[in-house]
Amino acid sequence: PLIALLGSSDRDLQEHSSAVIRNLSVNPENDPMIVQEGALPPLVKLLSSGDKRVEEQAAGALRNLSVTAANKSRLVQLDAVPALVTLLSSPHDEVQGQASMVLQNLSKAPDCRAIVVQQGGLPPLIALLWSFNEVVQEHAAGVVANLSVNAENARLIVEEGGMPLLIGLLRSPNESVQEQAAIAIRNLSVEQENEVKIMEEGGIPPLLALLRFNNEAFQRQGTVTLRNLSVHEENKIKIVQEGGIPLLVGLLRSPDRLIQQHSAGILRNLSVHAENCTKIIQASGLLPLVALLRSPDTVIQEEALVTLRNLSAQPDGRLEVVREGGLSALVGLLRSPQQNLQEQAAATVRNLSSDDAVKAKFVQEGGLVPLVQLMEAPNVITQEHVVATLANLSMDQRNDEPIVQAGSLSSLLGLLRSPIDATVEHAAISLRNLSTNADVKEKLVAKGGLAPLAELLRSPNVATREHGAVCLRNLSVLPENQGRIVDEGALPMLIDLLYADSDQLKLEAAVTLQNLSMRQGNEVLMVRDGAIPALVPLLSSEEREAQEASSATLSNLSAQLDHDARIVKAGSLPPLVKLLLSPHVPIQENASGLLRNLTAYNADVKLRAFEAGAIPPLVSLLRTRERLVLQNSMATLRNLSFHPEIKAKLVEDGAMPSMVALLNSADSEVQEHAAATLRNCMAD
Numbered sequence: 001p002l003i004a005l006l007g008s009s010d011r012d013l014q015e016h017s018s019a020v021i022r023n024l025s026v027n028p029e030n031d032p033m034i035v036q037e038g039a040l041p042p043l044v045k046l047l048s049s050g051d052k053r054v055e056e057q058a059a060g061a062l063r064n065l066s067v068t069a070a071n072k073s074r075l076v077q078l079d080a081v082p083a084l085v086t087l088l089s090s091p092h093d094e095v096q097g098q099a100s101m102v103l104q105n106l107s108k109a110p111d112c113r114a115i116v117v118q119q120g121g122l123p124p125l126i127a128l129l130w131s132f133n134e135v136v137q138e139h140a141a142g143v144v145a146n147l148s149v150n151a152e153n154a155r156l157i158v159e160e161g162g163m164p165l166l167i168g169l170l171r172s173p174n175e176s177v178q179e180q181a182a183i184a185i186r187n188l189s190v191e192q193e194n195e196v197k198i199m200e201e202g203g204i205p206p207l208l209a210l211l212r213f214n215n216e217a218f219q220r221q222g223t224v225t226l227r228n229l230s231v232h233e234e235n236k237i238k239i240v241q242e243g244g245i246p247l248l249v250g251l252l253r254s255p256d257r258l259i260q261q262h263s264a265g266i267l268r269n270l271s272v273h274a275e276n277c278t279k280i281i282q283a284s285g286l287l288p289l290v291a292l293l294r295s296p297d298t299v300i301q302e303e304a305l306v307t308l309r310n311l312s313a314q315p316d317g318r319l320e321v322v323r324e325g326g327l328s329a330l331v332g333l334l335r336s337p338q339q340n341l342q343e344q345a346a347a348t349v350r351n352l353s354s355d356d357a358v359k360a361k362f363v364q365e366g367g368l369v370p371l372v373q374l375m376e377a378p379n380v381i382t383q384e385h386v387v388a389t390l391a392n393l394s395m396d397q398r399n400d401e402p403i404v405q406a407g408s409l410s411s412l413l414g415l416l417r418s419p420i421d422a423t424v425e426h427a428a429i430s431l432r433n434l435s436t437n438a439d440v441k442e443k444l445v446a447k448g449g450l451a452p453l454a455e456l457l458r459s460p461n462v463a464t465r466e467h468g469a470v471c472l473r474n475l476s477v478l479p480e481n482q483g484r485i486v487d488e489g490a491l492p493m494l495i496d497l498l499y500a501d502s503d504q505l506k507l508e509a510a511v512t513l514q515n516l517s518m519r520q521g522n523e524v525l526m527v528r529d530g531a532i533p534a535l536v537p538l539l540s541s542e543e544r545e546a547q548e549a550s551s552a553t554l555s556n557l558s559a560q561l562d563h564d565a566r567i568v569k570a571g572s573l574p575p576l577v578k579l580l581l582s583p584h585v586p587i588q589e590n591a592s593g594l595l596r597n598l599t600a601y602n603a604d605v606k607l608r609a610f611e612a613g614a615i616p617p618l619v620s621l622l623r624t625r626e627r628l629v630l631q632n633s634m635a636t637l638r639n640l641s642f643h644p645e646i647k648a649k650l651v652e653d654g655a656m657p658s659m660v661a662l663l664n665s666a667d668s669e670v671q672e673h674a675a676a677t678l679r680n681c682m683a684d
Contacts, residue, residue: 003034006042011051018046018057025064034065040074047083047099052092059087059098066105072112081106081115088124088140093133100128100139107146116143117153122160129165134174141169141180148187157184158194163201170206175215182210182221189228196234204229204238211247216256223251223262230269240270245279252288252304257297264292264303271310277317286311286324293329298338305333305344312351321348322358327365334370339379346374346385353392363399368406375411380420387415387426394433403430404440409447416452421461428456428467435474444471445481450488457493462502469497469508476515485512486522491529498534503543510538510549517556527557532566539575544584551579551590558597568598568605573612580617580633585626592621592632599639606643614640615649622658627667634662634673641680650681 005017021039024030039061046058062080065071075081080102087099103121106112116122121143128140144162147153157163166188169181185203188194198204207229210222226244229235239245244266251263267285270276280286289311292304308326311317321327330352333345349367352358362368374386390408393399408430415427431453434440444453453475456468472490475481485491494516497509513531516522531553538550554572557563572594579591595614599606614636621633637655640646650656662674 003037003039003042006039006046011049011054014046014049015051015053015057018043018054018061022057022061022064025061028067031065031068031071035071035074040065040071041078044075044078044080044083047080047087052090052095055087055090056092056094056098059084059095059102063098063101063105066102069109072106072109075102075106076109076112076115081112081121082119085116085119085121085124088121088128093131093136096128096131097133097135097139100125100136100143104139104142104146107143110150113147113150113153116147117156122147122153122156122162126157126160126162126165129162129169134172134177137169137172138174138176138180141166141177141184145180145184145187148184151191154188154191154194157188158197163188163194163197163203167198167201167203167206170203170210175213175218178210179217179221182207182218182225186221186225186228189225195229195232198225198229199232199235199238204235204244205242208239208242208244208247211244211251216254216259219251219254219259220256220262223248223259223266227262227265227269230266236270236273236276239266240276240279245270245276245285246283249280249283249285249288252285252292257295257300260292260295261297261300261303264289264300264307268303268307268310271307274314277311277314280307280311281317281320286317286320286326290321290324290326290329293326293333298336298341301333301336302338302340302344305341305348309344309348309351312348315355318352318355319357321352322361327352327358327362327367331362331365331367331370334367334374339377339382342374342377343379343382343385346371346382346389350385350389350392353389356396359393359396360398362393363402368393368402368408372403372406372408372411375408375415380418380423383415383418384420384423384426387412387423387430391426391429391433394430397437400434400437400440403434404443409434409440409443409449413444413447413449413452416456421464424456424459425461425464425467428453428464428471432467432470432474435471441475441478441481445475445484450475450481450484450490454485454488454490454493457490457497462500462505465497465500466502466505466508469494469505469512473508473512473515476512479519482516482519482522486516486519486525491516491522491525495526495529495531495534498531498538503541503546506538506541507543507546507549510535510546510553514549514553514556517553523557523560523563526553527560527563527566532557532563533570536567536570536572536575539572539579544582544587547579547582548584548587548590551576551587551594555590555594555597558594564598564600564602564605567594568602568608572598573609573614577609577612577614577617580614580621585629588621588624588626588629589632592618592629592636596632596636596639599636603643606640606646609636610640610643610646610649615646615653615655619650619653619655619658622655622662630662630665631667631669631673634659634670634677638673638677638680641677647681650677656681 005013043058084099125140166181166184210218248263289304330345412427453471459465494509497505535550538546618633659674665671
């Protein structure tokens with residue numbers, strides 16, 4: 001009977017019967033019976049009665065009945081949406097409010113959202129955001145919030161002018177209105193084109209104000225929205241200008257994980273700028289961020305971790321992270337089963353390890369073993385961060401032994417063949433640093449390190465080639481390695497490096513060749529592979545070390561009788577003569593020794609040395625106190641004095657008094673060479 005009264009033509013009966021059903025439907029247990037008795041069709045029909053009282057009661061009943069998914073679907077099939085949209089334009093607040101409530105329930109279903117928009121629901125809904133009735137505002141904003149989940153709807157809401165109204169409602173004295181507006185703004189902020197618009201419409205200050213509420217729902221909506229907005233550069237600036245950093249740092253301590261996550265996420269976005277890193281540190285953000293590294297929620301861990309990674313990229317942030325206990329937490333995350341956490345932890349440790357004060361501390365915290373284990377990680381980016389960290393740590397010689405004991409050598413050598421250039425370079429740097437240690441030299445060779453290190457000399461990366469050359473230079477100091485390096489085929493590549501554009505590469509190759517040339521048998525191979533014409537130009541280098549290395553190597557090579565002509569042919573005499581006057585004793589020793597060997601037998605070389613102007617600098621060196629330089633200079637003059645033209649020049653250049661004085665030298669070899677030279681000069 002009650003349902004039948006809904007179809008009465010009497011307005012009073014319609015009102016009272018729908019009011020009774022409205023009251024009964026407050027109890028969810030009654031809803032199935034009301035629907036089964038056929039109440040929905042007449043109630044929908046009454047939405048268009050034209051009577052304010054009937055429409056209010058019918059919409060009120062439908063509000064209660066539209067909670068369940070099944071009834072939502074039934075109401076859509078009964079074409080309730082067009083009638084409800086019409087009621088949004090009613091002149092009566094009560095009707096507007098009830099219609100908005102029904103649509104708020106219906107619009108929670110995706111298929112209903114499209115129908116509300118298709119039926120022209122957006123313009124009246126947005127108009128109701130202006131309402132002076134807070135109930136109407138709340139539920140109209142609620143419908144808009146539900147509709148804004150859809151990207152196309154979000155675009156239409158902005159086009160219809162909804163954004164500034166929703167932002168205005170964030171300042172409403174009614175918290176329910178604020179909450180619905182915040183949800184809508186959150187959904188709009190997902191769309192990239194709205195990020196700046198929200199800021200331009202003045203949305204950031206009221207969103208930050210939500211964070212000040214002692215209300216987790218508000219804080220959740222505010223942080224989620226600001227997280228979306230903080231991706232854009234202009235919004236980053238505005239958030240900081242409006243005092244957002246201290247608020248966000250405070251919310252890191254929230255008991256709500258979603259608030260923690262998004263607060264850390266916003267700080268993560270802000271921290272890409274160095275000046276914001278300083279502000280986060282000044283706002284005491286490090287301690288709560290470090291605490292979040294131990295969160296049971298891996299998403300929160302990652303947000304905090306990336307923020308700390310950005311902070312640790314700043315020199316003033318590194319020690320602060322360590323002081324707040326960050327190292328032990330980071331070491332723990334290196335052991336995480338989550339690859340993303342491993343990667344970010346390794347990147348953060350990489351930043352920290354560039355500070356000299358942190359290098360030893362990291363090792364003390366037990367970080368080496370998990371770090372070295374990550375060199376076998378499947379993530380190539382993680383591998384790069386790990387080897388870069390080892391490159392930093394290995395700059396402190398105190399870490400050499402611990403790094404090797406952690407089992408790093410095999411992995412480092414393996415990564416020299418990585419397809420990632422940066423990984424290869426950092427592995428090479430690590431090995432370069434470690435190879436200065438005498439014990440490590442032996443272990444590197446024992447691990448088969450010579451072949452991959454020699455292969456680095458072919459790298460297209462100049463820095464990598466240099467690191468490989470330095471490693472071989474360090475290893476070539478040991479006599480037992482001088483043959484092994486040649487056996488691994490490094491000799492031609494080292495000689496090729498003497499033609500490199502990089503002066504440093506030339507130097508490293510020259511010093512390595514100097515060491516290799518000290519082993520008997522290598523001289524022949526070096527000359528065969530073209531070392532002489534590659535070394536001679538370095539005699540004219542402006543770099544003292546290059547002059548020293550090239551002159552020493554050529555001096556060693558000149559010990560072979562058939563090499564002297566090649567060395568002279570390569571144009572060595574003019575630069576050698578200049579090097580005799582070098583202010584550096586080792587270079588004088590090498591140059592005079594090389595010239596001594598070159599002029600020992602070949603008459604043509606003697607004359608060419610004379611023509612190159614060798615006599616004056618040799619004569620001046622007779623006054624040196626350096627024993628080896630004096631021996632070489634006197635012996636060279638002895639060699640030259642066999643030539644008739646040179647005898648006269650020796651007398652002319654005033655060499656005789658110095659040689660006579662050397663007859664009283666305490667060095668018997670010098671005495672002998674001086675006496676022989678004088679004898680040659682006086683002979684007819």
